[in-house]
Amino acid sequence: MARLLRLARRYWAVTLTLAVGLAGVVLALVGAGAAVQWLFSAYALAIGVWQGVGMLRRLLRGHWGLDVLAITAIVSTVLVGEYVAALLVVLMLTGGEALEDYANRRAKRELDALLERSPQRAHRVEAEGIVDVHVDDVRPGDVLLVRPGEIVPVDATLVSGDTAVDESQITGESVPVDKHAGDLLLSGSVNGQAAVEVRAEATAKDSQYQQIVALVAQAAESRAPVVRLADRYAVPFTAFSLALGALAWWASGDPVRFAEVLVLATPCPLLIAAPVAFIGGMSRSARNGFIVKSGGVLEQLAKAKTAVFDKTGTLTHGAPELTEVRPRPGFDADELLGLVASAEQYSSHVLAASMIVAAKARGIRLQEATSATEQATNGVVADLGGREVVVGKFAFVAAHAPGAARTAIAPGELAVYVAVDGRYAGALLASDRVRAEARPMLERLAALGVRDTMMLTGDAQATADHIAAEIGIARVRADCLPVDKVHEVAAIAERPVIMVGDGVNDAPVLAAADVGIAMGAKGATAASESADVVILVDDVSRVAKAVEVGRDTVRIALQSIWVGIAVSVGLMVVAAFGVIPATVGALLQEVVDLITILAALRAIGGRLDARQASAVPGARVAAGTS
Incomplete structure (x- = not known):
């Protein structure tokens, strides 16, 4: 019950529309039919104005969506007195938006278990002893104690003894690096088994880890937004529907015909098909061991042309x-x-x-x-x-x-x-x-159309070339810092680009790529937070599976959209001859919606995964049923 109340509050427009509909039923039962017309009409126009303001803002930004057709349908049905049809159009409009939002929120909730990995506290050595301070309070020159297994809080110089630090989350180097007095320790690296004292060389804001976080934010802000799949059909579908409605009005001389056509032209198949398919695709993704954060990511995966990989922890x-x-x-x-x-x-x-x-x-x-x-x-x-x-x-x-x-x-x-x-x-x-699955994964990507592959790594050139030759990657760039990886990905012409990595050092380039995929099984949270896809199992073959799911989902979404459009167009042509009243048309539109939803639900993919598992030996594990 509490969950239903939260959903009702979040999707208030849907809740309010249902409440208005229920109030109209009550009024009709007590004999206040005239009040029902005023209630439905006023509410539908209010929603139309609210949607219209948002539509104008989007149009000023150069983005033409499906709102035009939906708002026109609402206004026209109210003007010709088809107030029940107007309310049904409002319900479908708000319901489609709620479905899309729910799909995105559901995917993001799956990431709650990933813990934040960021230096928060530092042990400052003072005259009276060791004092714990927030990392933002550390200043250059402060002497800090770093205990065994702790994260180095800021960039610092080692001043006591020797140690070995794990820099894999920063540089990608898998082997611990030996450090001696006078050597620089990078923030975000993990100290070995010896407690050491270090001298801070920078504030937290200016240290390596925090600079990586800043790169993530900058890259994410610079990435262009993905246009919704359904919006690509908005202009031709809207133009056709308005033209057919106008022709029916002109031929009959009855403005009701215009409303009757537009009720059946409401873009419910477009509004519903893609969100339902994407919910199914994201559910299928989670079942296969990876999380996709939004429907737009599935679209980008479906179109991907290039795949770029980190080495350490990803291909190895x-x-x-x-x-x-x-x-x-x-x-x-x-x-x-x-x-x-x-x-x-x-x-x-x-x-x-x-x-x-x-x-x-x-x-x-x-x-x-x-x-x-x-x-x-x-x-x-x-x-x-x-x-x-x-x-x-x-x-x-x-x-x-x-x-x-x-x-x-x-x-x-x-x-x-x-x-x-x-x-x-x-x-x-x-x-x-x-990884044993690395080469088969690359072959599968090539079969799916992602034929351009590249390796970016902080390791030495000889090591990178050796690994690349073993698994069949031709393009290699070694000795990369995080900012170098961002520049390399930005320069790739064959797009969309997938970037796959696992460490903090990969977070900026994951955010800069068209689709960032993080190997999140070992808790590389900075990478996971900046990525669009998070693989929850230690298996890089899921990269190919993610592309496959993206392609299947978009294919099913498009099929569902075209099925809905075909049925709607057929009914619109019939309505143009005055055979279908507006309210009946709105109810028939619900049948179209049902057909569309059933078609889109195929994206859940249970049968697809089962068919692949039976067709390919060993595919059961790859399909995520292990």
């Missing part, structure tokens, strides 16, 4: 995984991996978890250490069954094993070196793996 998994074990003579691969994973149990480095997972996957039993120490950002030394095992960077391991030698690595790879009892034991290689 975003976390390094073990790819190869290179033992030295005297050690075998499983033994070396077991020693490394056992030692890494006592490390907080992001690679430690990868080594442990890899060892467990091979069924290797991990040992407990008698003692273990970690040198932040360098490596760990552990005593495993009386053997000293050193794991970490080359320089750190070489200090314990003078015979250590660097191993060759490919673009995108990194090496973890190992020494056992002062003897160099080998290296383990890790890399950020390409």
Whole structure:
């Protein structure tokens, strides 16, 4: 009941129209028929004036919509005394607008679970101790404490010790970056496992994270609005309807004919078909693991020509995984991996978890250490069954094993070196793996007409080229800052452009693209808030599914519109000969609306997804039923 009351208040025009209709029924039952005509006519004209003001404002901005025909129908039916028909036209007009608004609100509500990720508090070091302050109160020169796992609140210089920070949300780099005293830490990056002191170099407003947020707002404001699908048919449909009504009036000499034609010409199929289809399309999207924020986004997806991708976390998994074990003579691969994973149990480095997972996957039993120490950002030394095992960077391991030698690595790879009892034991290689679904997704996009693809990344050129070649992307731009990505997307000629990313650094370009798609499964909220589509599962194949849903939805919406128009035109021609009274015509228009709604509801897509799942092996998961 509370939900119905909220809807009634939000869509007050629909509620008021129904209330007026109910009041008219009551008045008619008590014998006050004349009052019904005055009530319906006055209310319909009031709504017509209200809609007319909005129509004039839109016309002054150069936007011609369906309002002209609806308002003309309202006025003409009132003038010829067909007040019941006038009220029915008002109900359809306000109802269509409410449906469209409801579709957009429903999609946006799905995003409420995504948490806001933005630095809010800072720990300032003062003479009397550590004081928590709002991030906006931090000034350049302030010394701040950043605890393990906390977000760096402002751009700052590291002044104490070493640490490793996760900059993936800022630069897109998946591997934690080692920082030493004097190095710059960017706001929005996440500190490692060591508490450090930093000196603020900028206010919150002028720091990297906040500049990205500002770019998002600027890009969103500069993006052109999408014209509603139905409005594209407004001018020809309006011109035809007015011409037919005028011809019927001229031929018969009866102005009632004009109203009778226009009642059947009210653009209900146009007003209702697209919103109902888009509600269905957005419901289908949510069922398939992604959220589309508005019907206009589905239109843009349906027309997309170019797809641009971030690399880390989008085309790749975003976390390094073990790819190869290179033992030295005297050690075998499983033994070396077991020693490394056992030692890494006592490390907080992001690679430690990868080594442990890899060892467990091979069924290797991990040992407990008698003692273990970690040198932040360098490596760990552990005593495993009386053997000293050193794991970490080359320089750190070489200090314990003078015979250590660097191993060759490919673009995108990194090496973890190992020494056992002062003897160099080998290296383990890790890399950020390409998603298995990335290449099939690109092939599916090409089949859907999105053949122009590009990669934009903050990673090095060699790494970007390696990944692009593996999945079949020809155009690559590496070493990109957020503003570089915005400029690259703005320069693309083949539009509409889809941009797919996952991090804070992608938020500006997601807002600047015609359609921004965020990989939101891991909570990259700045990206999600600026995107038009948010993928809620960790599966980039949903990008192709989103384009597919967009195309199906627009196709069904257009079919429904043309079905409605065809039936309306047929009835209008009959009404032009005076066969259909205005009130009967308004009721027949309700039948047209029902036909249109039933046709548009096909966009919910249950049968489409089921048919695809049965036609393609493995498509059940891709269709979002997992």
